[in-house]
Amino acid sequence: MTARRIALTVNGARHEAETPVRQHLADFLRGTLGLTGTHLGCEHGVCGACTVLLDGRAVRACLILAVQAEGRSVTTVEGLAPDNGPLHPLQAAFCANHGLQCGFCTPGMLTTLAEFLKDSPDPTEEEVRVAISGNLCRCTGYDSIVAATMEAARALREARA
Amino acid sequence: MKPAPFAYHDPRSIEEVLDLLASLDNARLLAGGQSLMPMLNMRVAFPDHLIDLNRVEGLTGIMEEGGSIRIGAMTRQRDIEESEVIRARLPLLAEALSHVGHRQTRNRGTIGGSLCNLDPSAELVAVATALDAVLEVQGSAGIRELSIHDFPVGFMTPALAPEEMLTAIRLPVPPAGHGTAFTEFARRHGDYAIVSAAVLLVLEGSRIARASLTLGGVGAGPLRLRTAEAMLVGGAPSEATFGAAAAECAGIEAMSDPQAPAWYRRRLSAVLTRRALETAAARAAV
Amino acid sequence: MTAMPATMRLVGRDVPRVEDAALIRGRGRFVDDIAPPGLLHAAFLRSPHAHAAIAHIDTEAARALPGVHAVFTLDDLAPHLNDTRLVVALPSPAYRQELHRPVLAQTEVVHVGEAVAVVIAESRHLAEDAAALVEVEYDPLPPVADCVAALEPDAPTAHRDASSNLAAELVLEYGAVDAVFATAPHRFAEHLSIHRGGSHSMECRGVVARPDPLEDRLTVWSSTQTPHTAHRLLCDLLGLDERAIRVITPDVGGGFGPKLIFYPEEVVVTLAARLLGRPVKWIEDRGEHFVATTQERDQSWDVELATDGEGRILGLRGTLVHDHGAWTARGVNIPQGAVSAMPLPYVVPAFRMAMKVAVTNKVPTTPVRGAGQPQGVFAMERLLDRAARGLGIDRGEIRRRNLVPGERMPYATPLKTRGGMQVVLDSGDYPRCQAMALEGADWAGFPERQRAARAQGRYLGIGVANYVEGTGRGPFEHVSVRIEPSGRIVVATGAAAMGQSTHTMLAQLVAEQLGGDMSRVQVIAGDTAAAPMGIGGSNSRQAVLAGSSAHVAATRVREKVLHVAATMLEAAEGDLEIEGDAVQVKGVPEMKVTLAAVARAVAGTPGFAIPGGRGPGLAASEEVVIDAMAYANGTAVAEVEVDAETGGVTINNLVFAHDCGNALHPRIVDGQLMGGIAHGIGNALFEHMRYDEEAQPTSTTLADYLLVTATEMPPVRILHMHSPTPLNPLGIKGVGEAGVIPVPAAIASAIEDALSPFGVRIAQVPLSPVDLLALIDPQASGSAA
Structure with a gap:
């Protein structure tokens, strides 16, 4: 009763592992699977650092139990770009615009924005700000992140055109 | 900041949920988890049993029925916010939802979870009240209907018996004009x-x-x-x-x-x- | 944008950051990412009381829980410690009592969150389960919740055996202050208060300690800004020699001040690992961060400004009560920094500030980004606004009349630093900087905007604040530069990276001298095994101190490389250049020798002379000593709109003009400033660490303690001046804290201006909408709550 074996897809690969039922998804990804790119900044659902995509939707991994991800597909920051391949346009734009300093909030920003740009390929700056209003960053003051997102949106649109 | 131990149940049907509610002591229903999970992580909630509603059939969906919109209790806030029917027929609900938390929480949070949590500041509770919502509550004795106005019975306390659950909410569509x-x-x-x-x-x-x-x-x-x-x-x-x-x-x-x-x-x-x-x-x- | 010499190819340019490659893919290595085999997890049991005697601790039930390896109280740890207290106070004659905090509380707890016991278990979940089973019998004692009330004669004491709550008192003064005030034509007095906040790096603190039986050594990874200090204290406390402990800072998810402190958890976790022979990890959770990581900013000011009829400052005096918290975790540097920041931008002929440092039953206070300076600037700028209004002078103009003029640089002030050195403002043109900010914000056109808005029932306001910040606190930072036989360049430093691009900064400076390819440079920051000494990250100091050492060391290595290569190529040194991985003859790139070959040539061959005749190896180690601080300056102008019905504030525009000398990397400079500005907006309007009258913290989640998010950020424009400092070879000044310093003062000034029709006076930050509506309509708040 205290642990369960679960199977799920993470970054395109199938994983099977045992997890305590009280373990949240972020600890499962970090501890059980060793995918430490997903960070924990508050564990009460405010900071957004642990954001991952669950079946394509941005969710806070500290507010979902690992057992709830059974059979689902999870994408973490490690899955945004192929291991040794080119960066996702958001990642490239973050680097080019100094969108990260300490890098702790960055994985959650990237996953949140990856979903957002799929839904809103041509956003305004204001829409970008609203999209990341559930992600705290203490280093950048956000402007460089907004600029990076606008640049990435352009790049994604051009790639599609 | 890790939850205290609990037993986890993930029933597939409303009947199973009701059976679990009737047989387990100190059980909590887990809907979207955007309020309950922080309370578990911070060890301010200590249920012995967690009954996860996320795999229960028949609790999601938005449907226009007669003069009302019926929304399943486990319908995600994001799905309601983006629903064409809601935007056209109940723009008040869509407008309020844009203030509810953030993209990540609305992707997970449900309308039923928010109503049952009954946070005094919750936008969805205010909107349901303004629109004279009718709640469908299911227990072992069957389904009963309850006005939103009779739903809160105290601070963050809904008028639900321990073995009952909210299954849907019906919002009357206001007339033209x-x-x-x-x-x-x-x-x-x-x-x-x-x-x-x-x-x-x-x-x-x-x-x-x-x-x-x-x-x-x-x-x-x-x-x-x-x-x-x-x-x-x-x-x-x-x-x-x-x-x-x-x-x-x-x-x-x-x-x-x-x-x-x-x-x-x-x-x-x-x-x-x-x-x-x-x-x-x-x-x-x- | 930059004033660096145009001949430099990396320094002064927006080169790609070396940190990004790993971080952007989620491959950083933060302390919580370190999981050695056999890892155990620690959870601390913390006091729920602000003040209580500990009658008894019973750990039996906790120890009995399956999966628990140990439960330690101070009684258990003391036999293995040279001292049960953390003696970390900076030197000062001002102390009136010793307040060294214990490794764990033993007989008395003095703030909510103070650690009482630690559980080591198979998982963090189990450790927390067991911590809940530790039974502590507390006898509550009267708490001290307010620093001003703490100094009342009949106040209870925050420590039951103390005779008073006075931790320290000191006076900073020069000139005949009272005589000046006795004859001054105008005097303006203010009572001001600034409230407590935290740093809230997105990564909380954390420690992993691993005993290595093969090397008989403990490796400690800590999310700290000061690894060498941690190393020193761990060696002292555990009675181990320097080689027996290695402290490493992995990637650090932000510091902002509190991580420069050495904490009880660092020694407890290290000792637990040693006692159990297993690696142990403790990761501070956000709830703990609110009650166990140091905070800042609670201060109460009574200040008075004397001016002549034209608004020229004649004197400044007052008193300051500073909330020290429950222990001395750093020193009296915050009130000192606060008070010193008051007069710095201005010509202030006479000055006296008397500081009292009060003990309270709250988390200890130590520097948070800005370190007292936002408070001092707030006090000074509020007084100048008051004088401007009283004398009918424009707020920009009264400042212009008092700013230290550019032509008087270097300007020797009568002030002294905490080390007793005279404060000499080294460079800059403060009036020009302010003029730039005012022009950027269209200060002159504002009255018209304000009038137009008021005609529509809207309340616009504009405000200005200046600051001068002592940056680059010495005495030194260690940097070594070495070219390995592989031709790769290794840079090791005592500086500590916490997100401010330290690796990039050092790689840039070193690569500039050694071939221009940053990818060939490996920087090791924050590893006590790699750098023999170091001071670490604080005081906007690392670019200045470590940057200077890196520049000098790299220059020395370059000279040697060219000398040896000249011998090898049979060419003149002056004809050579380093390009990429090789030294080549200028204009004849095929005549070259690789750095690897040069390094091997001087690595020595038994029985053969070293070519070049300057000894073996291509390495230099530097600790450039710079005692005097480099003074950066700036001006913030904020334009706000206040909703007079709700008290809501919208910042419509924020202009920040500043001068940090040369910019090593303009984009990083902007990034540092923007982060500070966001923090300043938080301090002005959002961040308030609340305690109730029993000293119980009441804002202990990030839903209650409000950090600025992207939607609260106004349009910000940063304007640059570059007045290189003569104090270091790069002409640079620190920039890590600048943004936060003037922003609360500028916003307060703007809000007061917006609400001038209501006669509102702003005398505190943070300002909530409730505070503002109470000021707009005192009767509303006076009615029954």
Whole structure:
């Protein structure tokens, strides 16, 4: 009763592992699977650092139990770009615009924005700000992140055109 | 900041949920988890059993039935926010949802979870109250219907028996010629509102035929301003009418907490009510 | 944008950051990412009381829980410690009592969150389960919740055996202050208060300690800004020699001040690992961060400004009560920094500030980004606004009349630093900087905007604040530069990276001298095994101190490389250049020798002379000593709109003009400033660490303690001046804290201006909408709550 074996897809690969039922998804990804790119900044659902995509939707991994991800597909920051391949346009734009300093909030920003740009390929700056209003960053003051997102949106649109 | 131990159940049907509720002590239902999970992580909630509703069949969906919209309790806030039916028929709900938390929480949070959590500041509770929602509650004895106005029975306490669950919410669609508005004052975008106001006005010609005013965040539960509503009905939408109705807020009971004292909540109530009335009237007139 | 010499190819340019490659893919290595085999997890049991005697601790039930390896109280740890207290106070004659905090509380707890016991278990979940089973019998004692009330004669004491709550008192003064005030034509007095906040790096603190039986050594990874200090204290406390402990800072998810402190958890976790022979990890959770990581900013000021009829400052005096918290976790540097920041930008002929440092039953206070300076600037700028209004002078103009003029640089002030050195403002043109900010914000056009808005019932306001910040606190930072036989360049430093691009900064400076390819440079920051000494990250100091050492060391290595290569190529040194991985003859790139070959040539061959005749190896180690601080300056102008019905504030525009000398990397400079500005907006309007009258913290989640998010940020424009400092070879000044310093003062000034029709006076930050509505309509708040 205290642990369960679960199977799920993470970054395109199938994983099977045992997890305590009280373990949240972020600890499962970090501890059980060793995918430490997903960070924990508050564990009460405010900071957004642990954001991952669950079946394509941005969710806070500290507010979902690992057992709830059974059979689902999870994408973490490690899955945004192929291991040794080119960066996702958001990642490239973050680097080019100094969108990260300490890098702790960055994985959650990237996953949140990856979903957002799929839904809103041509956003305004204001829409970008609203999209990341559930992600705290203490280093950048956000402007460089907004600029990076606008640049990435352009790049994604051009790639599609 | 890790949860205390609990047993986890993930039933697939409403019947299984009801059986579990009837047989387990100290069980909590887990809906979207956006309020309960922080409480578990912070060890301020200690259920022995967690009954996960996320795999239960038949609890999601948005359907227009007769004069109402029926929304399954486990429908995600994001799905409601983006629903064409909701945007067209219940724009007040869509407007309020844009203030509820953030993209990530709405992707997970459900309408039923928010209603049952009954946070005094919850936007969805205020909107359901303004729209005279009817709740479908299921127990071992079957389904009963409950008015939203009878739902809160205390601070964050819904009128649900331990073996009952909320399965759906029905929102009557207001008649043509109506206008709605949701205004709130929160410290930051996406924060729980200190005070929110949900307003529905139905105009007939140049007269107000029906008015519904609800405040969130002022007391333990949503506050329907019946006196002010009565003042508005029959009158013409005007600055003076709205001002007088909003002035009724000066006499309401309001709570104090570290974020805001009662006097401030009363002031906000009047300001937000007036602003919501003005917006709703403008929208009704279009 | 930059004033660096145009001949430099990396320094002064927006080169790609070396940190990004790993971080952007989620491959950083933060302390919580370190999971050695056999890892155990620690959870601390913390005091729920602000003040209580500990009658008894019973750990039996906790020890009995399956999966628990140990439960330690101070009684258990003391036999293995040279001292049960953390003696970390900076030297000062001002102390009136010793307040060294214990490794764990033993007989008395003095703030909510103070650690009482630690559980080591198979998982963090189990450790927390067991911590809940530790039974502590507390006898509550009267708490001290307010620093001003703490100094009342009949106040209870925050420590039951103390005779008073006075931790320290000191006076900073020069000139005949009282005589000046006795004859001054105008005097303006203010009572001001600034409230407590935290740093809230997105990564909380954390420690992993791993005993290595093969090397008989403990490796400690800590999310700290000062690894060498941690190393020193761990060696002292555990009675181990320097080689027996290695402290490493992995990637650090932000510091902002509190991580420069050495904490009880660092020694407890290290000792637990040693006692159990297993690696142990403790990761501070956000709830703990609110009650166990140091905070800042609670201060109460009574200040008075004397001016002549034209608004020229004649004197400044007052008193300051500073909330020290429950222990001395750093020193008296915050009130000292606060008070010193007051007069710095201005010509202030006479000055006296008397500081009292009060003990309270709250988390200890130590520097948070800005370190007292936001408070001092707030006090000074509020007084100048008051004088401007009283004398009918424009707020920009009264400042212009008092700013230290550019032509008087270097300007020797009568002030002294905490080390007793005279404060000499080294460079800059403060009036020009302010003029730039005012022009950027269209200060002159504002009255018209304000009038137009008021005609529509809207309340606009504009405000200005200046600051001068002592940056680059010395005495030194260690940097070594070495070219390995592989030709790769290794840079090791005592500086500590916490997100401010330290690796990039050092790689840039070193690569500039050694071939221009940053990818060939490996920087090791924050590893006590790699750098023999170091001071670490604080005081906007690392670019100045470590940057200077890196520049000098790299230059020395370059000279040697060219000398040896000249011998090898049989060419003149002056004809050579380093390009990429090789030294080549200018204009004849095929005549070259690789750095690897040069390094191997001087690595020595038994029986053969070293070519070049300057000894073996291509390495240099530097600790450039710079005692005097480099003074950066700036001006913030904020334009706000206040909703007079709700008290809500919208910042419509924020202009920040500043001068940090040369910019090593303009984009990083902007990034540092923007982060500071966001923090300043938080301090002005959002961040308030609340305690109730029993000293119980009441804002202990990030839903209650409000950090600025992207939607609260106004349009910000940063304007640059570059007045290189003569104090270091790069002409640079620190920039890590600048943004936060003037922003609360500028916003307060703007709000007061917006609400001038209501006669509102702003005398505190943070300002909530409730505070503002109470000021707009005092009767509303006076009515029954």
